[in-house]
Amino acid sequence: MTPLLTSFRLLGGALTAILFFASPVSADDAPLPNPTSEDFCIAVQNMLATTEVESTNTVFNDMPEYRHSKPSPDPLMIYQVVTYDEKRPVMVSCKIKAADHIRAVHGEDAAGEQGNCADVTKRVKAQAIAELEVDNPDNVVEKAKLFVIDVNEPFTTGRSYLSDFELSFEGDDGNIHFNSPGLQVNWDDWKYWIMPNMIRGQTYCHIPTVSYMKAVATGAVEPGTVMTTADDAPTQPFAQ
Numbered sequence: 001m002t003p004l005l006t007s008f009r010l011l012g013g014a015l016t017a018i019l020f021f022a023s024p025v026s027a028d029d030a031p032l033p034n035p036t037s038e039d040f041c042i043a044v045q046n047m048l049a050t051t052e053v054e055s056t057n058t059v060f061n062d063m064p065e066y067r068h069s070k071p072s073p074d075p076l077m078i079y080q081v082v083t084y085d086e087k088r089p090v091m092v093s094c095k096i097k098a099a100d101h102i103r104a105v106h107g108e109d110a111a112g113e114q115g116n117c118a119d120v121t122k123r124v125k126a127q128a129i130a131e132l133e134v135d136n137p138d139n140v141v142e143k144a145k146l147f148v149i150d151v152n153e154p155f156t157t158g159r160s161y162l163s164d165f166e167l168s169f170e171g172d173d174g175n176i177h178f179n180s181p182g183l184q185v186n187w188d189d190w191k192y193w194i195m196p197n198m199i200r201g202q203t204y205c206h207i208p209t210v211s212y213m214k215a216v217a218t219g220a221v222e223p224g225t226v227m228t229t230a231d232d233a234p235t236q237p238f239a240q
Contacts, residue, residue, distance in 0.1 A: 031127055032120075035209045041080040041094035044120055048203055049099040050112030063233040067162055070198050071097050073105040083227060086238040090212040091167055091227055094205050101187035101201025117182035117205035118151040125149060125178070128213035136218065144217040148177040154184035156192075161204050168208065168216055168223040176216060176223045178208050 033039035038057040045055050055076040060066045066081035079095040102111040129144050148171065155161045161183040171177045185192050187201030206227065215221040227233075 032123060032210070035089045035092045035211075036082055038080065040092055041078055041096060044094045044205065044207070045076075045078050045096040047120060047123075048115035048117075048205075049097065049102055050115070051099065051102050051110060053102055053106050053110050055096075061236055062231075063229050063235055064231055066093060066095070066235075067158075067229055069095055071095050071202060072198075073097050073101050073201065076102070081235050084234045084237050085212075085221070085225070086234075088211055088215065089209050089237075090225060092207045092209060093229075094207065096203050096205075098184065098186050098201045098203045104187055104201070114184075114186070114203070116151065116154065116184070117180040117207060118149050120205060120207050121149050121178055121180035124208060124210055124213060128210045128217065131210065132214055132217055140217050143176075144213065146175050147213065147217075148173075148175045150177050150179050152179055152181045154182045156183065156185055158183065158199070158204075161206075162229040164226055164228045165206075167206075167212070167225045167227050170223050178213070179206075180208065181206050 033043050036059075038059050041057050041059075042055050045057075046052065053076050055078050057078045057080055058069070060069070060079065060081045063081060066079060069079040071078045076097060078097065081093050082089045083091040083093070099111040099114040125144070125147055129141060132141050132144055161181065165179055165181055168176060168178050183202060183204035185195070185200055185202045192200050212221065212225075216223055
């Protein structure tokens, strides 16, 4: 195992892992949009910034464009890219605005409490379980219920956010863990005042998809998928 993946597990796994068993999805927890839709990161923006400010999302077809994109608050412009395993979307990456920057630009009532990337991954897990319960044996559903969502400490640099990482892995506890790393650079945090305005007030996330979680639960995919944001990352489904 590389030092990068080892340190990532220690930071975002064993030290901060939280095990969430399945619970009923409330009326406020509507299913997430299709991961290939521009609505996906819009939903993530609304959820993590607790906002209803209208946003415009651009979905890129290649990773370099996503890497170089920077969200802006007015108008609220956000960005998305999807990583595939052949035809299966396995991860959605979102660049959205932090709640405090939306408040600074659109008013104090424009956004609420700031969420984190793991909040979305918990929603993904609940949705995966609900879909698996429809037509899968109990042992598959129970396996998914034992998935651990690791609450990874957010990065503060784009380079770290764009580093390779394991989307899932089998932990020392015997359970399958899912990472959802992100970047958080708050607008109002004095530590970042020296930084250019274009990189302040940002929230970035890498989020596993429902279809990927279901594939891991059924055994169609083994845990240990390593994600990359290199130029040749597969950001479109494989055409046969």
